[in-house]
Amino acid sequence: MHEIKLQHILTIVELLSKGARHNFVEVTTTELGKHIDRSQQAASKHLLDLENSGYIERMKKGQKFGVRVTDKGYSEIQSLFSSLRSALELAPALIEFEGRVVSGMGEGAYYMSLEGYRKQFKEKLGYEPYPGTLNIRLTNQIFMNARRELGKHPSIFLEGFSDGTRTYGWVKCFPAVINDGAVDNAAVLVLERTHYDDNMLEVIAPMSIKHEADIKNGDRVKVQVQLGQIP
Numbered sequence: 001m002h003e004i005k006l007q008h009i010l011t012i013v014e015l016l017s018k019g020a021r022h023n024f025v026e027v028t029t030t031e032l033g034k035h036i037d038r039s040q041q042a043a044s045k046h047l048l049d050l051e052n053s054g055y056i057e058r059m060k061k062g063q064k065f066g067v068r069v070t071d072k073g074y075s076e077i078q079s080l081f082s083s084l085r086s087a088l089e090l091a092p093a094l095i096e097f098e099g100r101v102v103s104g105m106g107e108g109a110y111y112m113s114l115e116g117y118r119k120q121f122k123e124k125l126g127y128e129p130y131p132g133t134l135n136i137r138l139t140n141q142i143f144m145n146a147r148r149e150l151g152k153h154p155s156i157f158l159e160g161f162s163d164g165t166r167t168y169g170w171v172k173c174f175p176a177v178i179n180d181g182a183v184d185n186a187a188v189l190v191l192e193r194t195h196y197d198d199n200m201l202e203v204i205a206p207m208s209i210k211h212e213a214d215i216k217n218g219d220r221v222k223v224q225v226q227l228g229q230i231p
Helices: 006-017 029-035 040-052 071-090 107-112 115-125 141-150 209-213
Strands: 056-061 064-069 094-102 134-138 156-158 171-178 183-191 200-204 220-226
Touching: 006 029, 006 040, 006 064, 006 071, 029 040, 040 056, 064 071, 094 141, 107 115, 107 200, 115 156, 115 171, 134 141, 134 220, 171 200, 183 209, 183 220
Parallel strands: none
Antiparallel strands: 056 064, 094 134, 094 220, 134 200, 156 171, 171 183, 171 220, 183 200
């Protein structure tokens, strides 16, 4: 655990951004408070606390003060940065969902049959999906929140298209595994246009997922989206 207090980290970062690693830079507590979203009094106390802890040193420059981050302060921030970077790089590249299989609206079979999508599925996923999607209703708010955020992650992207009569939206595909490998080449879809909300997960595969995984409506299903497999 790092010794430095969390509320002081932004103050040191702000000082470093102003060049206070090797030089004494002039900083007013009013200006500092604005940049770290704190009051002038809080900024002044931050500087005093950091000076007393040996993270910064201050030197009078005329009527003002110059501030420099000490080796101790810099090393603390550097160590904290290394820990954060390691945590981010080592974080599992998957998102887990659980829910129950339900009947869909028949949209899946229709969209899977469209040539504009089928060609892109074949090219980008390596297979033409089985007609229809497996529809999984998420029952836990944690999984619904994850579904809402899923579209923000890198994806295998299928372009929207027009058949001259109607325009169809884009589709984002996320490689997935069903029930710990019962089906290991599925994909969760995020559609630009859908009648479903964030409590529904739509999944495709080159075969009938229900048949392959031996599941039926009402069964509980686990889905692991594998972000690490997206090129």
